[in-house]
Amino acid sequence: MAAINYQLARFEASYGTIAQLPEPSQPEVSVVGRSNVGKSSLLNKLFGRKNLVKVSSKPGKTANVNFFDVDGVTFVDLPGYGFAKVSKAEKDRWANLISGYFEDERSFNLVISLVDIRHEAQKLDQQMIGFLQELELPYIVALTKADKIGRGKQNSQAALLSKQLGVPRDQMVITSAESGQGIDELKRRISDACL
Ligand SMILES: Nc1nc2c(ncn2[C@@H]2O[C@H](COP(=O)(O)OP(=O)(O)OP(=O)(O)O)[C@@H](O)[C@H]2O)c(=O)[nH]1
Numbered sequence: 507m508a509a510i511n512y513q514l515a516r517f518e519a520s521y522g523t524i525a526q527l528p529e530p531s532q533p534e535v536s537v538v539g540r541s542n543v544g545k546s547s548l549l550n551k552l553f554g555r556k557n558l559v560k561v562s563s564k565p566g567k568t569a570n571v572n573f574f575d576v577d578g579v580t581f582v583d584l585p586g587y588g589f590a591k592v593s594k595a596e597k598d599r600w601a602n603l604i605s606g607y608f609e610d611e612r613s614f615n616l617v618i619s620l621v622d623i624r625h626e627a628q629k630l631d632q633q634m635i636g637f638l639q640e641l642e643l644p645y646i647v648a649l650t651k652a653d654k655i656g657r658g659k660q661n662s663q664a665a666l667l668s669k670q671l672g673v674p675r676d677q678m679v680i681t682s683a684e685s686g687q688g689i690d691e692l693k694r695r696i697s698d699a700c701l
């Protein structure tokens with residue numbers, strides 16, 4: 507297969523429970539990360555679309571598992587974790603969606619685990635990445651919102667987070683949905699994992 511044609515990106519369906527998920531029929535790439543880290547924005551940037559994936563400055567926007575089809579590859583936008591301002595029941599529902607997704611029988615070609623480049627590693631990010639490592643899923647870490655800091659700081663934060671998260675530096679990509687930094691590199695990693 508040649509390169510993935512991102513212009514063919516289209517919304518497929520939104521699922522509120524894992525039992526509803528369709529059987530995997532093609533390669534699958536998923537994005538996971540803390541609420542508000544920029545999952546939906548990064549997908550829009552990959553797809554070259556402004557609003558195919560719903561984005562909000564208020565955290566907790568993506569409360570379902572959303573499937574997109576891009577030229578024969580499924581992209582999955584998962585709900586964010588760690589959002590304080592929802593009820594315990596809703597938090598549990600999201601956590602079950604995330605863990606249920608990864609425990610389902612699926613074709614996990616690549617998991618993109620998003621971490622805000624500006625902060626030290628957070629406990630929930632360490633747990634999420636530990637979970638992916640335990641399940642031995644193929645994953646990379648996309649450090650998000652790089653446009654908010656300078657190049658020197660980007661590199662020092664990447665080194666720090668690599669150490670704190672226990673992820674090799676070459677398994678991390680510095681990205682920005684704002685400037686487009688790292689998007690071509692992400693596309694290369696996705697193609698390598700899917701084609
Ligand atoms: N400056 C900057 N802002 C960003 C970037 N990516 C996302 N944002 C902003 O961060 C906020 C959250 O972005 P979303 O893409 O909705 O984040 P999300 O991870 O999908 O959030 P949930 O669906 O709530 O889990 C929005 O205000 C975005 O505009 C980035 O690369 N740079």
Ligand SMILES: [Mg+2]
Pocket residue numbers: 545546547560561567568583
């Ligand atoms: Mg979202």
